[in-house]
Amino acid sequence: MLFNSIDFAIFLPIVFLLYWFVVNKNLRLQNCLIVLASYVFYGWWDWRFLSLIFFSTIIDYSIGIGLSNEKNPSKRKILLWISVLVNLGFLGFFKYYNFFLDNFISAFSFFGTEINANSLNIILPVGISFYTFQTLSYTIDVYKQKLNPTKDFIAFSAFVSFFPQLVAGPIERASNLLPQFYRKRNFDYSKAVDGMRQILWGLFKKIVIADNCAEYADIIFNNSSEYSGSTLVLGALFFTFQIYGDFSGYSDIAIGTSRLFGFDLKQNFNFPYFSRDIAEFWRRWHISLSTWFRDYLYIPLGGSRGGTWNKIRNVFIIFLVSGFWHGANWTFIFWGALNALYFLPVFITNNNRNNLNTVAQGKYLPSIKELLLMFLTFGLTVFAWIFFRANNINHAFNYISDIFSSSLFTFPIYENDDFVKPLFILIFIFLVIEWLGREQQYALAQMELKWRKPFRYLLYYTIIISIFWFGGKQEQFIYFQF
């Protein structure tokens, strides 16, 4: 079920009313309803893959119990590895089987040995990378005795399948989300209103910004050889706003929806395009994934301890794995490697923690230096997104070489141009709102304190009308494919 569909618009109020009016007196029943609703939400896409989630839930729940009962370190390690292998096994099969097979065939063929193996027609289960990482974090935390394993199967099932964040995150840690299923939830008016506001802002980002940018980004990327360098730059810019609007919009809707049910999820995006260096960007982009890799891969590898070469190795590993997590394509691996290259200079020179605060904190405008740094970081990010969006690695390199041609200095030409100018205006308005709200959890948070009621309502209605007016094709969320 898509957040931007009528199905969800009907589903959400039904679950909300049942949750707060029918099963509100019984915590266990509330959790059961969440599990049921989550399975319906996921099964709406393809009910067959519910078995995967259910199996993953049983495995990690049982292993969690097993780890709490087992004192022998080697047996505990075996239990951990069972969980890791089962979870990564599913992920590897569904997501990476064909990639590895194709690359092995190509590699052997390069050395003169022909192998006959057919790739499988595998459907990638939506959100598998997200819930796999979420359940893995639980087992690892229990293994490291940072977390007590749960004995409440329903609560654990709800934690694994919690529908607002099931298919595209934020990837929640058991230490944050699981205890919330144990506590009685009381309806909190201001939390619910804030949740509604965040959902509205998320829908605006997705439907008005991302879906409209997607239309032009797709035209330009899919016919890149026909366009001038300047138009290709424009295509990369459109994709830059598409992916941000799409993914952060999804996160906003997920967080807002959770708040309606009394849950607090982690902030997943913290205005990343206002970053002053690439390290800051990575502290602000897809925070739940970055911190997952930091805690479960980077730190176990040694983190920033050890010699320079160790540090460089660890940085490369984490960025390459992060790239590969996004998809079985060399484009994502290059994207990860490129970000590692961006990150290394600031990291090696110990400048990676220079910009921990928000840019131009407490001010309306940034300084010239801050502005230049933001532009530089943004430019590097836009360039890296070309690899992320390209159909394959050759396409990415051709796209880049076509940018750096004499046509870079010509006026961009694009089809369907009658909406491009309004789209620029929409992006500009969007950036202004994001800039003004950059010190908050999301751009419209705390509006209640700052804006008078008539202006607030005017803005809400304007957003809703613009969602309808500028709504384009109903595009799936990009991160569903990861």
Add this chain to the structure above:
Amino acid sequence: MKKFLIKIVFFLIPLLLLMVLADFYITKKLKNNHEYPGEIEVWNDIYKSNINTDIAIYGSSRAWVHIDPKILEDSLNMKAYNFGIDGHNFWLQYLRHKEYLEYNKQPKLIIMSVDVFSLAKRQDLYELNQFLPYMLWNENIINATSSYKGFTFQDYYFPLFRYYGKIRGSNSILKLTSNENPEKAYRNNGFRGMERNWNNDLAKAKLNLNEYAIDVDSSSVNLFQQFLLECKSNQITVILVYTPEYIEGQNFVTNKEKVINIYNDFSKKHNVLFLDYSNDEISQERDFFYNASHLNKKGSELFTRNLSQYIKALANKNKDR
């Protein structure tokens, strides 16, 4: 909780009102559309109940551009209207008939233009925008169009939803309403004679198309029989007409004979006249066509005159009896 729900309701009320008003405004603008292929003009005439014709011409574009109601009127002294719907098979031709009967008096005679495609059923809703101004809560349109890829439940029952995604950009439906001369009708009594010269569609088809068989849709066959029974019980005379088709373009469909036989069977079973002009002299002459399936203005005038003479002769013969 109560406060929250009350606020939501009060928040939604102005929004719903706004939706209804916006729906009304866009619908009104869209109904003024007079551009190609002029389908909205025909729907407007139907729903305004101002047709009340004696002769109704049904069919696809091959009815729309082939049979001139003015010539029929002059020759037969009866009111005539052409309900041909571009690009659609019988399923939606029948919708026009149903809607016509609901808002106008029933005709005495129906000229039903049939061809090899009439009993096939396409998947998509061709020229989907034509249904937008009339489809809200319209059960006939819902029944006729819901089996196609095009509309969803909310499009049929909630105001404004059907216009979602159709407002901005180059394909905006609002652009359809920006006709410089909004009062100028595209069709005349549902008909438009095409002043076009022979184009290279057939040459292209010969290069790109292999022979193919028409997939006769059983639900369309049943609906057609139902239509004939309904007409019979309402004492409406039906004439099935296979209008001219350029001879060189007739070789692509491998099962044309089978389809023609279905019409022959209908003719015998329901005692209706079936006139097949596919091998008529007009069909041999390229000058009368602008492509293999469509007559140009000159061809349509000649064909309608021939048809009206035939009907007139038939009527006289029946009178003499």
